[in-house]
Amino acid sequence: xxxxxxxxxxxxxxxxxxxxxxxxxxxxxxxxxxxxxxxxxxxxxxxxxxxxxxxxxxxxxxxxxxxxxxxxxxxxxxxxxxxxxxxxxxxxxxxxxxxxxxxxxxxxxxxxxxxxxxxxxxxxxxxxxxxxxxxxxxxxxxxxxxxxxxxxxxxxxxxxxxxxxxxxxxxxxxxxxxxxxxxxxxxxxxxxxxxxxxxxxxxxxxxxxxxxxxxxxxxxxxxxxxxxxxxxxxxxxxxxxxxxxxxxxxxxxxxxxxxxxxxxxxxxxxxxxxxxxxxxxxxxxxxxxxxxxxxxxxxxxxxxxxxxxxxxxxxxxxxxxxxxxxxxxxxxxxxxxxxxxxxxxxxxxxxxxxxxxxxxxxxxxxxxxxxxxxxxxxxxxxxxxxxxxxxxxxxxxxxxxxxxxxxxxxxxxxxxxxxxxxxxxxxxxxxxxxxxxxxxxxxxxxxx
Ligand code: UGA
Numbered sequence: 001x002x003x004x005x006x007x008x009x010x011x012x013x014x015x016x017x018x019x020x021x022x023x024x025x026x027x028x029x030x031x032x033x034x035x036x037x038x039x040x041x042x043x044x045x046x047x048x049x050x051x052x053x054x055x056x057x058x059x060x061x062x063x064x065x066x067x068x069x070x071x072x073x074x075x076x077x078x079x080x081x082x083x084x085x086x087x088x089x090x091x092x093x094x095x096x097x098x099x100x101x102x103x104x105x106x107x108x109x110x111x112x113x114x115x116x117x118x119x120x121x122x123x124x125x126x127x128x129x130x131x132x133x134x135x136x137x138x139x140x141x142x143x144x145x146x147x148x149x150x151x152x153x154x155x156x157x158x159x160x161x162x163x164x165x166x167x168x169x170x171x172x173x174x175x176x177x178x179x180x181x182x183x184x185x186x187x188x189x190x191x192x193x194x195x196x197x198x199x200x201x202x203x204x205x206x207x208x209x210x211x212x213x214x215x216x217x218x219x220x221x222x223x224x225x226x227x228x229x230x231x232x233x234x235x236x237x238x239x240x241x242x243x244x245x246x247x248x249x250x251x252x253x254x255x256x257x258x259x260x261x262x263x264x265x266x267x268x269x270x271x272x273x274x275x276x277x278x279x280x281x282x283x284x285x286x287x288x289x290x291x292x293x294x295x296x297x298x299x300x301x302x303x304x305x306x307x308x309x310x311x312x313x314x315x316x317x318x319x320x321x322x323x324x325x326x327x328x329x330x331x332x333x334x335x336x337x338x339x340x341x342x343x344x345x346x347x348x349x350x351x352x353x354x355x356x357x358x359x360x361x362x363x364x365x366x367x368x369x370x371x372x373x374x375x376x377x378x379x380x381x382x383x384x385x386x387x388x389x390x391x392x393x394x395x396x397x398x399x400x401x402x403x404x405x406x407x408x409x410x411x412x413x414x415x416x417x418x419x420x421x422x423x424x425x426x427x428x429x430x431x432x433x434x435x436x437x438x439x440x441x442x443x444x445x446x447x448x
Pocket of ligand 1: 124152153154155156157209212249250251254255257259260320
């Protein structure tokens with residue numbers, strides 16, 4: 001394929017990665033066939049309806065509709081494809097390893113089809129997977145199919161920008177010519193292209209996610225110590241982030257990381273190391289800190305409200321981060337379950353995520369004001385922009401107790417307190433204990 005020639009790309013998996021990759025390559029002028037095994041999903045996509053929430057994705061697919069098709073049929077997707085991209089998910093198994101069953105199903109699906117083409121792995125896989133796939137292809141006489149690892153670094157909510165303007169494109173290949181072909185596909189994307197072997201490319205992905213997770217657990221532990229010694233983690237993070245060796249990113253303290261990637265990939269790297277004979281101690285701590293961090297909100301609520309039985313807690317935001325409807329490993333789910341177990345009534349609000357099938361016993365509100373009405377506390381779980389205006393006289397009056405626990409440090413503590421709220425954040429000086437109308441029991445407990 002000459003540099004300016006457009007390619008035909010089959011994409012297996014119409015999830016976040018597959019759809020964004022497909023839309024992105026179509027925008028670059030390539031022809032894309034996206035294959036999924038769920039009939040309703042394929043039907044919806046053919047009608048122009050994108051079954052996930054990702055800003056701009058529906059529009060980008062619509063704009064490139066003439067170059068994008070959707071199918072249930074693996075053969076139809078692959079028949080004229082120069083490249084086959086594997087974009088299926090690799091969730092955690094009970095052991096914490098990555099579940100590669102969907103990846104192997106794709107390999108089986110395409111293994112029976114002939115014609116030389118390049119197989120590109122976008123799914124996040126353990127180091128060594130490429131080697132195993134190569135052996136499996138060779139065993140089936142498919143030594144004419146090239147194998148390339150091209151890990152994905154897009155983040156939900158900013159996925160289109162991340163595809164078009166990535167920090168880097170990592171390409172790992174067994175044969176240089178296969179890597180060259182995948183590099184040519186990216187013509188039009190202004191980013192450094194980093195070439196390496198397959199195992200190293202696989203490791204770049206796992207190590208990047210593990211390191212970002214480590215930064216979050218680190219700053220969360222700093223935040224917890226800040227609370228004990230009277231420092232403010234927001235100032236600390238700013239002061240640290242200005243050191244060019246550290247940088248400002250992923251130093252936002254909060255109630256922990258979630259999503260379909262960090263928890264799974266940290267665990268997968270830990271298990272990969274363990275299976276290879278190395279105990280990755282640091283990652284064990286990163287995981288444990290994150291688990292505990294989700295639960296710290298409960299003790300903050302108890303500090304002000306005493307026993308939570310019979311109290312009404314408004315949970316504001318459920319998605320694992322703003323601008324997505326993704327609830328996978330969302331801290332909100334652990335927090336809501338803990339509150340329900342303590343006997344609290346949970347009123348949850350999120351502008352896009354629907355947790356009704358996951359949180360039995362909680363009630364769901366379409367407006368923030370509905371969640372706040374008569375609540376004993378409001379907890380900011382996801383920093384949706386809508387919550388920036390939470391501090392208001394109406395909202396204070398609407399609540400039974402004007403207590404805000406800001407799990408994402410998104411509000412201004414002074415403004416909140418001046419408006420009459422009792423305000424708790426993560427790693428920031430706390431509001432003094434006040435005898436909230438409903439907490440006399442707790443106050444007298446403390447005085448005893
Ligand atoms: C993450 C990576 O950022 C992407 O580069 C990667 O491609 C993707 O995983 C993946 O492996 O597919 P994503 O899971 O969409 O992307 O979300 P992030 O924006 O990275 O946030 C992850 C979690 O960390 C969220 O729960 C967020 O609230 C939390 N977080 C993030 C913090 O608590 N503090 C921070 O400073 C940053």
